Amino acid sequence: MPKRKLTSLPQALAEHFSLPEDVVSGAILVTMVGNCGLRIENHRGIMQFTDCCLLLKGKHKNLRITGKRLIIRQFTAEILEISGMIESVSFEMGGRK
């Protein structure tokens, strides 16, 4: 029996109607410029912020950014911009629907 692809309803709708997935599903949108600039949208707030680590809350998953000399250049309701030496960007379980 062929395996079923695990997709949620919003994802399926976005795929079917060619809608932007971040708008439909509310996922975090990450735009990276090399390893020294990062722009994040659709986040739900800061959970932890230090000089070398930033943990952001997302709708489904949390976003962890590690690096050195991290500075939040801009922090508004919509956008979060980070600069510094970014070493890794990873997603963790968590978040809230």
Added chain:
Amino acid sequence: MKKLYRFLTGYVEIVISGIGPERFLNLCQHHGLELWALQARDDGYHICISLENFKKLKGLVRKSRVRLRICRRTGLPFWLYRNRRRKLMMAGTGCFFLLLYALSLFIWDIEFQGNLHYTDVQLRKFLRQNGYDCGMLVSDAGCEQLEKLIRNAYNDVTWVSAQIDGTRLVVHIKENDGYLKLSAGQAEEEEKSPSDLVADVSGTVQSIVTRSGTPKVSAGQEVKAGDVLISGLLEYTNDSQEIFSQKSVAADGDVLIETISEYQDTFSMTVLEQKPVAGKTGYFFRVFDRQFSLFSPGTPGDQEEQLVQEHQMKLFEHFYLPLYWGTIENTAYALEQHRYTEEEARAEGEKRLAQYLENLAKKTVQISSKNVIVQIIGDNCTVSAEVHAVYQAAERRPIPQENLLPKENQTEQNEHD
């Protein structure tokens, strides 16, 4: 732009410390307060926030139970507050901007573009006589009246456009080159009327190509100035070789006449040369018509030359100000007698010959010189050469009446080819 806006409105750098500073950040985000330059340091979070948003932090600070401390105040509002006692400085700054605005209401520079025949000095003098000069109000400088004035005063100016850019009056002029076209038209008219083509110099005919008329000379023939080369009379003969009819045309053709002429020039081997001896430089600064000088070299004497370089101050490309600065340089010369060496005399002679040939080349088709001899006798140097020039005959002369048959035997050229 954002930085400038932030500076103009003012912002503060605060330090947040306590149990839940992240909660404070999230509350700011939730209330739409913009934060920037967020850094995590040992003493807490350093955050920059605008002055307007800072006033809304009280409730959030209490809610998140953090401690807030202002560590830096930046921006125009704080600067004004710090210098509120410096009334003279404020007044001076205000006067400066007021003066700048007042100066921008006047014309401080007039520029002419496109003028070839009329110099800037001439046009500026004309404008001054009609009330247009540096120092007049921009509102009084009527561009349309100025354009009419120049068009009426100068007949050979076909197009004028005056515009005001900042404190600068720019006048674009297009001069009439129609005189050249008119004279070319006149020449065309002359060419079409019945005429003979005559030699304007004496020499040997190098080649003759007749397009219209009767050739009177052939290649290799010697001609004198004034001789008819191509006649404008076409004669029709009968069987007994008698001319029974004539037709008058404008003679046309290419006749090249070669001439050989002698060139001789004598000049002295001793010349007076101006050698700079000493120089003095002074500086000046002028506001409107008042001039202030520093180390002024004074009026130049008989053996002195003065060079003045003036620059006008401008803020932007078109914002000229009535402030001028520059240098005045007086250079003294001593006249020294210098005797040419043989090489120098030869070079000077050849230079003079080249200049003569260059002037002659404007009227000739081909020019060359042979047998150039430079002789130095005593205190004089003589340059002689044989100049071979080829001229194209272009002089026209109306057909003499005595050559014409009675009217009944003539056919006029009615149609122009």
